[in-house]
Amino acid sequence: MKSVNTNTLIILAFLLLAGFFIVSKLTFLTPALAFVVGVVLTFIVCQLDLPTKSTNANTNPSSPAELTTLYIGNLPYRSKEASIKLHFEQYGYVDSVRLLKDRRTGKPKGFGFVEVASDAANKMIKKLNDTTFEERTLKVRLAKEKVED
Known part of the structure; x- marks a missing residue:
């Protein structure tokens, strides 16, 4: 399983807040459907392998x-x-x-x-x-x- 880095957590929190406000305005979504959409979006965001910027030339190689x-x-x-x-x-x-x-x-x-x-x-x-x-x-x-x- 991949470890979740800070950038992923920030994006996840942003999507959570945005999703809360969007779903609260949509009356046709049932709570169960809203939950499923949230789980799917969370899964997609966690699977992203976001590159991190490095300022040090002597960074640890990735593998x-x-x-x-x-x-x-x-x-x-x-x-x-x-x-x-x-x-x-x-x-x-x-x-x-x-x-x-x-x-x-x-x-x-x-x-x-x-x-x-x-x-x-x-x-x-x-x-x-x-x-x-x-x-x-x-x-x-x-x-x-x-x-x-």
């Missing part, structure tokens, strides 16, 4: 299909996910950052993955690959698909 995973190598071991996210957000939307750690020792491995908006991925690769981040030269590439055995 996971619009995300791309980037590999980040040569990370400093002291790097935190939040600092990497801030660094990458300069060039587009960042959904998540995963830094890998050794299972046995729990120490960072020095690489990770960043999920970004697909339209910003190439820009991030061009701008951030071979640049210095916390005194290390980053390697930024498209991540390869995980192969299941």
